[in-house]
Amino acid sequence: MNPLITDFARTEQRTPVIVALDFADADSTLAFVRRLEPSLCQLKIGKELFTASGRSLAESLINQGFKLFLDLKYHDIPNTVAQACRVAADMGVWMVDVHASGGRRMMEAAAEAVANSVQKPLLIGVTVLTSMAKEDLAELGIGISIEEQVLRLAKLVQSSGLDGVVCSAHEAAPLRDALGQEFALVTPGIRLDTAGNKDDQRRIMTPAQALAAGSTYLVMGRPVTQAADPVAVLREVNTLAAEMV
Template sequence: MLIQNSEPRIIIALDFPDADTALSFVKSLDPAQCRLKVGFELFVAAGPTLIEALQTRGFEVFLDLKFHDIPNTVAGACRTAAALGVWMINVHASGGRRMMEAAREALEGEGKRPLLIAVTVLTSMDDAELEACGIGRGVDGQARFLAGLTQESGLDGVVCSAREAPVLRQELGTEFLKVTPGIRPRGSEAGDQKRIVTPADAIRDGATHLVIGRPITRAQDPSAVLAAIHQELLGLET
């Protein structure tokens, strides 16, 4: 199946400390070519007004706050996030089935509900770090286990490493979203990501959306880097 350009697969991580820096950066971007991810640091600094400002500029927003609390609290947080009109929100799958089901149920009935996905294993973690937390099945095993639990809980997909995408595509199907951080164009530094792949390899292996931060946000010409990634993806088969 050829990659379709009807909706952007690239999600740019706005890992900036304040709204002014983020809004200045997005001036160089085309909303038809990417979506934007707002995480903890930026949301705490700028709040909902930033989300509105980005949407006014035509961007769809992935609000990456990784909710993880008791079911009722997470349900309320998801309901409030949905009211902001964001495109996607997420929770931690390790919060368990009841928490994820409560999050999903909180979004039911929304006129245009956001996509709801769950984080499996952070891409900054490896087997040794999981074992130190008392989880002995390793990164791959834990990611597969939590992805299966996420699907059983009725969510739309998971955040996972692109290295886990092939087996998750096989086990959970192509419609189940696989949003993959740790994407680095060839020649980029790995940074703090331990499980990384190139954009083309990620899509080829089953990723549905690519989260890319510093290779674009710290580039001298971000729009040129984004265009080069799109060119790399053109014509790929998934």
């Protein structure tokens, strides 16, 4: 069963698309966002844009009615991560993430920090970055496959009280089977056409492939932000998702 048809998805998710705002500054970001509608997508701010533009841009997007994923991948001692997540929750973000490799105590502290927020954000654990391959894990002293490491970390994330994980869509099907229908799977590396991929994402899928595999949310950057008609792309993916329910 695709997670889009669960009660969780119906109440929380108007659209599976999260648009990655990979712009260098606030002005170019806001110029692009003016072309979008909150009903068509969620938005994601990562490290580069947040470092350049900070809290004011994030709050501006939230005030425009967009659900915001603050993708800063916190990874530090438990108290530091907990305090950062609490601040993010106070900002009104819809989703925030931490590195699962920070361990159980860090993730439990983060979950406790946001538990009583007025608007509790989805708290998501990052497993293995989609830019990484098996040889990258080996250099870190991890002698198992990417799939095994992702599953190991995802189980730790769930048992630590978080709402879901960031993972490649290639890992979505086994994670869905292992972790249930309500556990959110946020999958970057989504491309309209996987042929001739030239960017830094190695483990990629199309929207149809990712949804069929069990993805809850599809993170799409350049396929939307560099499209001649971003709204047309979003409507196409949302229509596809609706047809798959």
